Amino acid sequence: MKARALRIHGASDLRIDEFELPKINDDEILVKVVSDSICMSTYKCAILGPKHKRVHSDVAQHPAITGHEFAGDIVEVGEKYKDQFKAGMKFTLQPALNYKGTMWSPGYSYEFCGGDATYCILPPEVMELGCLLEYKGEAYFEASLAEPMSCCIGAFHACFHTEMGVYAHTMGIKQGGNIALLAAAGPMGLGALTYAIHSEHRPSLIVLTDINSKRLSRAKFLFEKEAQECGVRVEFINTSNIDDVANYLRRFSPLGFDDVFAFAPIASVVQLGSDILGRDGCLNFFAGPIDKQFCAPLNFYDVHYNSTHVIGTTGGNTYDMLESLRMTEKKQLDPAVMITHIGGLNCAAETTLNLPKIPGGKKLIYTHLDLPLTAIEDFRTLSVKDIRFGILADIIDAHNGLWCVEAEKYLLNNWT
Known part of the structure; x- marks a missing residue:
């Protein structure tokens, strides 16, 4: 199937590519990515390119999908994992794999696995290490932010x-x-x-x-x-x-x-x-x-x-992510406090490369949308030209100025 993704081809060389995903093997899982929050670690990866410890040396020949704070839905499950995971399950993952002594990680190292994508393929090591995690909450952004929250928890x-x-x-x-x-x-x-x-x-x-x-x-x-x-x-x-x-x-x-x-x-x-x-x-x-x-x-x-x-400390482990997910599901944590901007996949490259210069908090990317990087505090002003931003502003105002489940649902239902 066709996929679009932001991929790193070299130092400061990020491109939106459209490519064919291969058919999954029996020990792989195909997922639809819905949201990815951009991490400062991805900025460092993009700037350094193959000099980064998690980026492989032949990234120019085999570009890697960026983004490791992602969530979405499982689309197809390989035969090996059909008893454990089901199509339609909402997921996130722990990207710090440390598989067999390597530093490879989704969002840094894989040609077909990363968060800044419409669809991607989870390699077997993600499941082998117990790093594919189900999320039973409502919002995709909450599952995306389980990874940065796990860093704090860790x-x-x-x-x-x-x-x-x-x-x-x-x-x-x-x-x-x-x-x-x-x-x-x-x-x-x-x-x-x-x-x-x-x-x-x-x-x-x-x-x-x-x-x-x-x-x-x-x-x-x-x-x-x-x-x-x-x-x-x-x-x-x-x-x-x-x-x-x-x-x-x-x-x-x-x-x-x-x-x-x-x-x-x-x-x-x-x-x-x-x-x-x-x-x-x-x-x-x-x-x-x-x-x-x-x-x-x-x-x-x-x-x-x-x-x-x-x-x-750098990152959290799987137990930290599970703690984050469970506390968020129980409404004990609200990771929305981190988010100040939203955007579509079209703005992911520019946002990543300029991340230290952009004020505010987390920049949340919805990978199936075309949307400029937009500050939540600007919704009301933007409503003059686009009434949809006015509706989003009303939703945000009713939730203490924070991005929320209702805002995400409206966005996904009303933007292309």
Whole structure:
């Protein structure tokens, strides 16, 4: 069958291709992709091309479909998996396969498997590793965002704490503790915030910092009341005009913070994280740098005498994704807080290559639509020329300004 997809042919070389998908083998599954959210990791992949660790060296001859945060419907199931999966099942997948020691992953490495496509073929290793996941919720975008949400969940699970004289780690953030989310008013920071508020190991205090007043205002609007209802105090701090940020943040937690997450690969942010750690504090360097020589100052006096420690996480595992899916199905998480833009497959290349320059949060691509990248906050203005945007704006206004199930259904039913 014919498929359209955004494929990487080389460094900064992304193209919308139309091609014939081969007939699936007995150990493969054909899927229809409905939504894919664009990740900063895809931007790094697109910029680096075959220099990226997950992109194969002959990508020019065998271009790889981009996008790994995708969801859709199963269309056809190979004979081997017919007892396990059925046509019509709504799905998402865990893309970090780590299959037989390779770094291959959907969205980076496969000629016929990736999220920026109308249809694609899931290779056998996806099913062998238990990475094809059913989603029983309503919206495709929620299933797409299970992957970035799992990155946040995995980061929280990877933190650890110790007791003096006991050689064992207690995994996870400190329950009832104080946490700081630095440079965190973007999509991943808000994902971490919504999980922190609703997780079993919820803290008592969260301090979220950023230098963008617009993003901070949106975060406060979305979360302040919700956090109070969950018994969590959240402080939203604009650090752009504060001379001694570490000293200022310690006013909220005089003994330092139990868990700190750095959401920007900036040396000053990492150093700030080190400076505000309390005894046995855990600093998670969440943001992945492109610069292989990236370094930042770290207080090793505190490492030695105060047992502070640093970890870094990239992605989540299948269990993290399942936790995200189940919490979303139960309405305990709303990953829509991440989304600020929607678009069709036609804008995926330009959006990916310019992702760091485009303000806002997650850019959500509906792969069967032709639609320019459009900010949700612009719907009302666009309704002057297209009444459909006015209807979408009404739906969004009724849902606290967030993308939602109703908006997705209207979009899919009314755009080509």
